[in-house]
Amino acid sequence: MNLRKGNLMSVREDVKLLDATIRDGGLCNNFMFSDEFVKELYKANVKSGIDYMEFGYKASTEMFDENEFGKWKFCKEEDLRSIVGENISDMKIAVMADVGRCDYKKDFLPKKDSVIDMVRVACYIHQIPSAIEMIEYLHELGYETSCNVMAISQASKEQIDGALELLCNSDVDVIYLVDSYGSLYPENATELTTMYVNAAEKVGKKIGFHAHNNQNLAFANTIETLSYGVSYLDATIMGIGRGAGNCATELLLGFLRNPKYNLFSVLKFIEKYMIPLKEQGIVWGFDLQYMFTGQFNMHPREAMKFTSDKRRDYCNFYESLIDNV
Amino acid sequence: MNLRKGNLMSVREDVKLLDATIRDGGLCNNFMFSDEFVKELYKANVKSGIDYMEFGYKASTEMFDENEFGKWKFCKEEDLRSIVGENISDMKIAVMADVGRCDYKKDFLPKKDSVIDMVRVACYIHQIPSAIEMIEYLHELGYETSCNVMAISQASKEQIDGALELLCNSDVDVIYLVDSYGSLYPENATELTTMYVNAAEKVGKKIGFHAHNNQNLAFANTIETLSYGVSYLDATIMGIGRGAGNCATELLLGFLRNPKYNLFSVLKFIEKYMIPLKEQGIVWGFDLQYMFTGQFNMHPREAMKFTSDKRRDYCNFYESLIDNV
Numbered sequence: 001m002n003l004r005k006g007n008l009m010s011v012r013e014d015v016k017l018l019d020a021t022i023r024d025g026g027l028c029n030n031f032m033f034s035d036e037f038v039k040e041l042y043k044a045n046v047k048s049g050i051d052y053m054e055f056g057y058k059a060s061t062e063m064f065d066e067n068e069f070g071k072w073k074f075c076k077e078e079d080l081r082s083i084v085g086e087n088i089s090d091m092k093i094a095v096m097a098d099v100g101r102c103d104y105k106k107d108f109l110p111k112k113d114s115v116i117d118m119v120r121v122a123c124y125i126h127q128i129p130s131a132i133e134m135i136e137y138l139h140e141l142g143y144e145t146s147c148n149v150m151a152i153s154q155a156s157k158e159q160i161d162g163a164l165e166l167l168c169n170s171d172v173d174v175i176y177l178v179d180s181y182g183s184l185y186p187e188n189a190t191e192l193t194t195m196y197v198n199a200a201e202k203v204g205k206k207i208g209f210h211a212h213n214n215q216n217l218a219f220a221n222t223i224e225t226l227s228y229g230v231s232y233l234d235a236t237i238m239g240i241g242r243g244a245g246n247c248a249t250e251l252l253l254g255f256l257r258n259p260k261y262n263l264f265s266v267l268k269f270i271e272k273y274m275i276p277l278k279e280q281g282i283v284w285g286f287d288l289q290y291m292f293t294g295q296f297n298m299h300p301r302e303a304m305k306f307t308s309d310k311r312r313d314y315c316n317f318y319e320s321l322i323d324n325v
Numbered sequence: 326m327n328l329r330k331g332n333l334m335s336v337r338e339d340v341k342l343l344d345a346t347i348r349d350g351g352l353c354n355n356f357m358f359s360d361e362f363v364k365e366l367y368k369a370n371v372k373s374g375i376d377y378m379e380f381g382y383k384a385s386t387e388m389f390d391e392n393e394f395g396k397w398k399f400c401k402e403e404d405l406r407s408i409v410g411e412n413i414s415d416m417k418i419a420v421m422a423d424v425g426r427c428d429y430k431k432d433f434l435p436k437k438d439s440v441i442d443m444v445r446v447a448c449y450i451h452q453i454p455s456a457i458e459m460i461e462y463l464h465e466l467g468y469e470t471s472c473n474v475m476a477i478s479q480a481s482k483e484q485i486d487g488a489l490e491l492l493c494n495s496d497v498d499v500i501y502l503v504d505s506y507g508s509l510y511p512e513n514a515t516e517l518t519t520m521y522v523n524a525a526e527k528v529g530k531k532i533g534f535h536a537h538n539n540q541n542l543a544f545a546n547t548i549e550t551l552s553y554g555v556s557y558l559d560a561t562i563m564g565i566g567r568g569a570g571n572c573a574t575e576l577l578l579g580f581l582r583n584p585k586y587n588l589f590s591v592l593k594f595i596e597k598y599m600i601p602l603k604e605q606g607i608v609w610g611f612d613l614q615y616m617f618t619g620q621f622n623m624h625p626r627e628a629m630k631f632t633s634d635k636r637r638d639y640c641n642f643y644e645s646l647i648d649n650v
Binding site for chain 2: 004007008185186187188215216217218219220221223224227248250251254255263264267268270271275288291295312313314315318
């Protein structure tokens with residue numbers, strides 16, 4: 001029995017492409033993007049048929065110093081509107097809110113007063129009850145919501161079953177499988193997908209996938225989980241994102257068959273804005289240090305430090321990780 | 326029905342890892358590797374448990390000028406022996422011979438007089454009758470043989486069925502699925518694998534897979550086809566190879582569960598020899614120009630020229646390809 005949904009020529013109307021360039025890429029430069037960069041990205045995404053654009057985090061201004069971060073860590077309504085106006089496009093606007101790092105009761109307006117369409121609530125698996133409390137509140141305000149359960153490669157099957165049961169009984173719209181450590185292979189990513197899809201289909205919810213590229217599998221895992229029933233696909237332009245980065249939008253746009261998607265506007269953005277960003281010295285992408293933490297199913301923080309220290313002694317680093325596994 | 330062979334914890338004794346660093350990497354530097362580089366790679370491969378090391382091509386010295394290429398384009402017996410002696414290791418020695426570009430009747434010794442164990446015959450699908458003539462000759466001399474049928478993404482199902490029938494009736498030991506253009510997705514790579522494995526299992530032959538990284542899928546396609554029954558896996562260190570390069574050995578060593586494989590010796594080689602090679606300006610690996618030709622299922626020659634011309638005008642290049650598709 002082939003569990004794939006459709007084939008390589010199918011247009012699946014449930015598929016939604018979410019651009020997380022500013023949000024995940026912001027982790028590489030403390031969200032210090034120029035207004036021009038964000039505005040041109042918005043235009044490029046609209047032209048390329050992207051379904052959602054995530055602008056950043058809705059982080060607590062009490063916990064985080066606004067002088068240390070660019071405005072996309074906070075995504076204030078007026079900053080969003082300075083880019084998108086009333087957002088008359090078909091593309092929806094998303095922001096992320098981390099459990100325990102936001103003041104959601106203070107910082108979210110009722111949906112009718114906001115250009116934000118979707119709030120993505122990120123949490124670890126033990127924080128799901130807190131996430132659900134947030135989701136119910138935001139749902140009441142009128143937002144679409146997702147729950148992005150991180151570091152799923154370290155959870156047991158029983159934990160995942162429990163998490164899915166809680167989420168399927170909540171008002172959340174989309175449940176995300178998040179491979180935070182980039183440690184999943186297509187084979188186990190698709191097994192997890194099947195668990196998620198089976199649970200979600202019964203209650204009319206959708207599944208999303210957020211990849212990391214530690215083992216150079218971000219794109220592969222995204223299209224494989226897609227073919228097993230994931231609907232919401234996260235990507236960033238040139239895969240920009242913390243550490244090894246994410247699934248690259250341009251790879252995904254070449255794969256998807258829906259004629260509403262087109263690559264060319266994203267290419268123009270890459271040539272004009274992303275290549276210069278790389279040349280300014282902002283570093284992301286696959287490298288051996290991230291491969292190690294992916295292979296060991298570990299948080300990449302030590303690999304990120306190895307990168308920022310400009311170290312090249314891969315063997316020493318590998319040995320130090322083995323000592324900690 | 327799950328068609329995968331084994332699971333993510335399985336040790337499959339049929340799996341063989343072939344290092345093609347000198348052969349495919351040689352296409353990046355005209356085979357101009359130092360003796361030290363090749364000797365240290367040989368030692369690293371032996372220590373890492375690699376099953377086969379491919380040293381290069383057995384190209385015709387009448388067709389190709391020996392002054393223009395390093396010695397690994399020709400793989401003379403005395404040059405091989407200067408590196409491996411009698412090759413008392415468990416690792417086997419392979420060379421590649423292209424249909425129409427070698428003088429196989431002149432240049433191969435009987436196996437008993439050679440340190441070469443396996444000859445890999447590369448051809449396009451219409452050259453299979455010529456490839457089989459070579460294979461029968463080399464089999465008679467005592468060599469293991471493979472037939473590496475290139476550019477398979479452009480062949481029809483009927484052509485592939487015909488090719489498999491011819492090869493399954495020959496003395497070839499291993500039939501390779503070669504994704505020359507890096508255009509296969511895991512979904513169609515595994516479908517092709519199933520065709521190959523079904524044909525080969527009946528006659529006791531093995532299947533190999535050779536990936537290219539144009540869409541950043543070289544590693545993913547290698548482990549996915551592996552799980553559907555491919556036994557021979559080609560890889561190169563850091564994925565070195567023409568254009569977008571190949572499946573990286575270090576990724577594969579992290580995936581395989583057989584305790585005979587270990588990553589550390591390859592890491593030491595990377596740190597000491599591969600990083601300097603990159604710093605010398607030898608260029609390979611995933612980049613947008615190769616992604617385009619992969620998406621279009623085209624030969625990468627124009628992308629290689631784009632790279633060697635140090636062009637950065639991706640949009641112009643993309644438009645020129647569309648005009649030619």
